[in-house]
Amino acid sequence: MKGLTHIVSQVTEWIWGLPMILLLLGGGIFLSVRLGFFQIRYLPHILNQTFGKMFSKSSKPGSVTPFQAATSALASTIGAANMVGVPVAIAMGGPGAVFWMWVVALISMATKYSEVVLGVKYRQKNEDGEWVGGPMYYIDKGLGWKPIAWLFAFGLMLEIAASMMVQSNSIATLVQSTFHIPVWITGALVMLLVGLVTYGGIKRIGQITEKLVPLMVSIYLIAALIVLVFNAREIPYAFELIFVHAFTPISAAGGFIGAGVAAAIRWGLARGIYSNEAGMGTAPIAHATAQTDHPAKQGFWGIFEVIVDTLIVCTMTALVVLTSGVWKDVKSEEASSMVSQALGEVIGSSLAGLILSLVLFLFVLSTVVVIVYYGEKQAEYLFGSTFAKVMRFIYICAILVGAVGGLQFIWQFLDLLLALIVVPNIIAVLFLNKEVRDVTKDYFLNVYKRNESVEQKDGPMRKVH
Template sequence: MEGLYSFLVILDGFLGGAGWFPYVLLGVGLFFTIYLKFPQIRFFKHAWQVVTGKFDKESDPGDTTHFRALTTALSGTVGTGNISGVAFAIFLGGPAALFWMWVTAFLGMTTKFVEVTLSHKYRVKTEDGTMAGGPMYYMDRRLNMKWLAVAFAIATVVSSFGTGNLPQSNGIAQSIEATFGFEPWAVGSVLGILLALVILGGIQRIAAFTARVVPVMAVIYLIGALAVIFANVENIIPSFTAVVKDAFTGSAAAGGFLGASLAYAFNRGVNRGLFSNEAGQGSAPIAHAAAKTKEPASEGMVSLLEPFIDTIIICTVTGLVILSSGVWKEKHENVFDRSDMLFVQGQYDDSDQADVDKLYGYLNDVEGNEITAYTGSITVVNGTAVSDGFTLLNSRSVAEDVKYNIGSEDLFTGTLKIEEGKPVRDNLEVSGKSLVHSAALTTIAFTRGYFGNFGQYIVSIGLMLFAFSTAIAWSYYGDRAMTYLLGPRSVMPYRVIYVAGFVWAAFSDTTLVWALSAVAIVVMTLPNLFGIVLLCKEMKETVDDYWSRHKK
């Protein structure tokens, strides 16, 4: 698993983690925003009219309503990205990361408008009578680039696991274990059975399920979040100030948080913003292809509401909960994931500014930093290290009160070998105080409001509903991609593997799952961005034609 994680990190460094990727993603959104004259503002009111059914016609071709298509697509985006993803972005980049999530969402409203319109225009009716659409169809039927369509469809299948399946299951299991104490394998098994029961019913059952669940889960989550925000009302303005101010300077060290450079916060904020709203990824067009309408542009306008609801509203609320409560910069007792741990050469104290500056340079890849990974032996007596010459970093912070156990109970005594910053022993459990991230951070933040410790149950329930509905939506995206690649008969084997992956991810390494999702997102996004840019002229003509007829 460590080898796989290392490979994924290297791959992500060339893709989503590379300096060029955020500029490509935002650049496409900015280009279409200007080229189409700010459609996310011009068509915002009309989009709400369409989604409420003002222009619905029962005779129009399609499988479901505008509203159900929107809730299906929203269920695919409103998931761990809104709970775990925001926490992960702030954990990595500080308050500045939230600002770049906003920028990604605003420009992403246009990107999603474009990809949904074009994909809806070239949707097809399959052998079983249902609609199938998505970027692979405009790539094939309009661009005549079968190779690109196949590449995108394969990436969609991979991403259905990396985006919609594995991290969702992992986030649910992590939160429920922390809150209720249930074993991850048991959580994964029960939800895996429920997942199978829903997705076997196809788009009709999926759309009906999400239409009921999405509004309910949003209300539950917002009530819990507002209870924290208002309990810490004096920190709201400082939090907003930090978000905007740090956006152009990077986030300075605070508490256990060792700081993040502007480049790092920008990259992580854009990356997590994409994971949250999926604008440009090409996933939402697959859900919207099922909508009943003869007007591709009208369905595109419905879709521009997604990044607004998903990121600008829900992610902002989550971000305010984490920032106003102050938990993002506090160290908390936790069991360290192996992938989060790193032993470095030398002894460092985060209460010493000189040491903080050195650690900042190391964590943000600042040129000339002097810190290196530790290789050697550590003497441990009754679970406590008694030798020196090293510092244990966990979750990008200096770990405190560290205990070494064999399994989960027996205190370790002996010599622990470290190679390139990692312990060699496999059955070692390390715990202590450090920063935390993902669902665990959001869960802690929700206990800092009017509901007290009861707030953690809201996160667990909200996360379960959010993430489970995301897994359901992404199973549909994957089976449409399989339908394109191998025909309808390939859907059932895909669903079986999809459910098995959902169960497995419940008890797999958190950091490994996030690394896989980061790579899967990008390999799906790049072909889609390439395709919609090639069709920019047709997009403008399609929108202008629709709008001129609508005004008449």
């Protein structure tokens, strides 16, 4: 078993290194060029259609509101990686890594948008009258690659089981270390909560995530703002570090070992690519349930995800680490504790630990709720709605198994299974680029331009009256 584990570890480490970065980054660049960098050209309009309409009601076809679909997707995206991954990138690549993280975020917007557009375009109603969609449907219906669609769905169905156990174990051990509650009690409580939510289907999940995601993000951002207010004088210097050392090396200082430009680019690209999960294929499953009359409209919510996850939450983490100075004092192998230390210097380590533990608990809980739904939809695509309900029960039971540390050998295959779903998804999205371009062109020619001309005609009338 040790030999097998070692081989799996070596293979996954190689796949998730340069090959995956090149695939996801290259795919994002290709799609950005193909779509004319619309995510930058029309950014004000995109912001108006998302941030400006977060709480708007809709009567269009779909199961949940566009915002509920976006928060469901965000629930599985925002997590501990936002608090841990960014400090690690800074520790290994220096402050300049943050700049390259931003660059990748702008490129990844095209990938996430394309996934969501295809998810909505090829969605269909299931036996219960609910809208379902995702990579398995656009790979199957859009390209006719049914075996590849089946491979994606089967791989994700298994990956969710492993991920469920890892997530529940992290939340149980966190609660045990912070509140001294036995892991089995936390596992049972989380299992009950997740069961109550997921048995209500995507509508109940959407109702929960539209409240939970803004709450947990707000708590974290408030904690980060406390640090930034305390270190306000250092904010201009932090931005100077980011922009200057994106293109010039930075020397060692304190616990920081120094970093060259190549390291800044590598770690910035990796963090930017993996933080918002663009190209991973999970977000379209949630967005396919949205109430919308045009795929491009929901695609904008995919861009909204990238903005919130990478450009807002990850950036706030970076500024906390840089303005507090902990990035120079903490050794790279202890980088995951940087946010906790920075907040602890302002409000005390005990209160900082309590706040961050609460945030992490909410991050993981929201993730578990949504990925149960993702796994269930793969089972439904493969074997029908009855088997999907069986898999939901298995996933919920896996929460308790993972909480107590059971079946750990399965966890070793998590990254390998994830690669098996990412590769076919991003390749399918690239092959379907013409479909995405046509949808985008239709929106900006027939919806955006029409609305713009109506506003111009109505403008003088409003002035007269």
